Amino acid sequence: MLDSDDIGRRRREPAKRAARDEIDMNDRGPVRMKPPKFDYHAPDTVREAVAVLADVGDSAVVLSGGQSLIPMLNLRLARPTDVVDLGAIDGLANLEPVDGGLEIGAMVTHRQMETNDLVASITPLAQHAAGFIGHRAIRNRGTIGGSIAHADPAAEWPAVLLALDGTITLASAETTRTVPGDQFFEALFTTAKRPDELITSVYLSGRFQNSWGFSEFQRRTGDFATVAVAVGCVIATGAVVEARIALAGVAERPVRCPDAEQALIGTRPGRAVDAAIAARDSFEPVGDCHGSTEFRKRLVFAETKRAVTQALGPDLESRANA
Amino acid sequence: MRDITVTINGRPMSATVDPRLLLSDFIRQDAGLTGTHVGCEHGYCGSCTVHVDGASTRSCLTLAVQVAGRKVDTVESLAPDDETLHPIQQAFEDCHGLQCGFCTPGLLMSVAELANTNLVCDRAKIREHLAGNICRCTGYHQIIDAVEQALAEIREVQIDG
Numbered sequence: 001m002l003d004s005d006d007i008g009r010r011r012r013e014p015a016k017r018a019a020r021d022e023i024d025m026n027d028r029g030p031v032r033m034k035p036p037k038f039d040y041h042a043p044d045t046v047r048e049a050v051a052v053l054a055d056v057g058d059s060a061v062v063l064s065g066g067q068s069l070i071p072m073l074n075l076r077l078a079r080p081t082d083v084v085d086l087g088a089i090d091g092l093a094n095l096e097p098v099d100g101g102l103e104i105g106a107m108v109t110h111r112q113m114e115t116n117d118l119v120a121s122i123t124p125l126a127q128h129a130a131g132f133i134g135h136r137a138i139r140n141r142g143t144i145g146g147s148i149a150h151a152d153p154a155a156e157w158p159a160v161l162l163a164l165d166g167t168i169t170l171a172s173a174e175t176t177r178t179v180p181g182d183q184f185f186e187a188l189f190t191t192a193k194r195p196d197e198l199i200t201s202v203y204l205s206g207r208f209q210n211s212w213g214f215s216e217f218q219r220r221t222g223d224f225a226t227v228a229v230a231v232g233c234v235i236a237t238g239a240v241v242e243a244r245i246a247l248a249g250v251a252e253r254p255v256r257c258p259d260a261e262q263a264l265i266g267t268r269p270g271r272a273v274d275a276a277i278a279a280r281d282s283f284e285p286v287g288d289c290h291g292s293t294e295f296r297k298r299l300v301f302a303e304t305k306r307a308v309t310q311a312l313g314p315d316l317e318s319r320a321n322a
Numbered sequence: 323m324r325d326i327t328v329t330i331n332g333r334p335m336s337a338t339v340d341p342r343l344l345l346s347d348f349i350r351q352d353a354g355l356t357g358t359h360v361g362c363e364h365g366y367c368g369s370c371t372v373h374v375d376g377a378s379t380r381s382c383l384t385l386a387v388q389v390a391g392r393k394v395d396t397v398e399s400l401a402p403d404d405e406t407l408h409p410i411q412q413a414f415e416d417c418h419g420l421q422c423g424f425c426t427p428g429l430l431m432s433v434a435e436l437a438n439t440n441l442v443c444d445r446a447k448i449r450e451h452l453a454g455n456i457c458r459c460t461g462y463h464q465i466i467d468a469v470e471q472a473l474a475e476i477r478e479v480q481i482d483g
Binding site: 033034035036037038039040042063066067070071073074075083085087111134135136137138140141220221222 | 324340341342343344347363364365368371374377378379380382383384385387388432435449450451453454
């Protein structure tokens, strides 16, 4: 129980905190500005954008759809000196078939990915996974480039990128380079992208278009994944010759599971269960109030089994039950 | 400060704004349109949902400068005049799809987007579409009833028209 003195002290504290932040006034009184002050840049070209990033350094942030950045600004978890808005740059929201795969501009929205015919035919896994991201209003504005740069370990795009052998193209003032997805995600919200670099596009391979699976457990529709599993396979004459299995929500970054992938190669029966067991035994997801480690490991098993079964289809997987 | 021009509910409006001003605060404070409600202010509750170029958008997760040159529609754009409710609003009244009304503007704008893109939905689809709009009063059943009625009504008008 708090006594009245404690309550009094608690009430006085917020006033002291508020005094530290500048408060703008207009003729109706204080204007409630949630984000902290920053210098705003709205370049027309990628060249101008990377020039600002080179100039400002790591205290600048890039604004694409803003569906992760603006909450962080509103809560003042992020206090950048400069915000570089990509919204005025033409040509960053294109979808283009290249070498049997899909080149996706960084500013392509989740909603575009969900509804575009090219995405559905070349990378159906990406089209399917897009529908799991947030809510419609989030998907309307959030972008694939923003999600990959943010690198939330429970987000869908990083796992899809790994499953579809994706690459990320980064531009800086000096040069342009392409980084394989496998080398891009380094740690919690940490990637190989340098502060002076900008994601301009991502590339997803089309070679998994006939054999893919995606399964996700969300506590509620629109939540981040508790566990999500993305699977891409290449099948030749009835045998799996290549398998990629990527998981979100199980580690501090999106990860592939080599043991589970190995379990899929060839024509052996019972592969979905073998892969699911391998995946379950590969990770120790951190437990919290939404689920213990043990619960999450069970989810890894269940979602891997579902995604693999979807990828291999009833014909290939029926041998598992034979 | 930045000069922006935004078409709000069909009317062009010019203003000089701080780049960090949220669209939700721009709509309420600068445009004086207080129909858009601001709840959680970090994209969780859906009360502040408006349309930007016809697509539902959380106005608290958008800077006013990001909609420069674009078309913004708020809940005030729904009713054709002061006397008549939009079919979606009428259905919410008929079905008791609101109690305190705080979440209602956001829900109406989410439903308006659904009516524009997918008029034939079962209850599960409606629930999925509205999952980003939190209501703490109704328990949602009457909201789903209202959306079913509204979509049926709009379908009929389209067939008759």
